[in-house]
Amino acid sequence: MDNIPNINFIITMNQKIQKIENDVQDRNSAAWKKLCGYIDKVAQEEREEFSPLEKLGQELFSQIYTLPESISKLKKVKKLWLYGSNLKRIPPEIGQMESLEYFDPYTSYNLHWLPYEITRCKNLKDSRVSTRVLYGNYKNKMGFPDLTNNPVRYSGETVNCSICNKSMSYEETNQAWISLTVGTDILPLLANVCSTKCKDKLPKPPKGYIQFPHKGGSVLKQLPDEDEMFELEMVKQDGESNVPTESMTEDNKASRNEAPVLLKLIRKLWEK
């Protein structure tokens, strides 16, 4: 990789790299306790809709930054209303909401990623997400946070493999970003994998997205904007085949093929 001279250019395209924030929630607050009580009630009454804003009111709902793990009990909920929330993350237990059909965190501007486990909601066919605020969105150019050393902590000392469910320590897991279609949106998902075998079972992302699980960080070439997309299209038409729209310099297997085209693109952009 020593012969990539324009690495600084890539980094300048990735200035908006956030750090992962853990411990986002005060779990002793009245808002949190009321939310937990509401979840129990919705579970017990086997309700099909979950709308914490309605139950908590705007003031308390605005103090909710993640959802309780007990959402796993919401087995009958088909519609999850999280419109206008301050949510920063959603726990992997969402994957146990087996009846979920509709997911709506619209205008939740702090929700930049979701847990891979949401892909287990096999009935989820509709969603309304503010995709502009998602990591890797080509309009905001907000880069994926660096997952080296597995910085994402859910509640508890262990984490389960997103593929085989094996329980692991945070030292054992391998965290990766992967963009996949969920409902009607393509979302950046955080996967925890226990092995290469499980990593290989992660599905292939849709076209136009990074084509493999990755660690994010500043060396990751961000999705191009519309102008760059055009440039890239030109490069492709010049006869280079099989080129994803973005590339990651630290991933050997991917960069080997993409590097010459990436450099060509960078050169073109540099000259602009």
Ligand SMILES: [Zn+2]
């Ligand atoms: Zn596994």
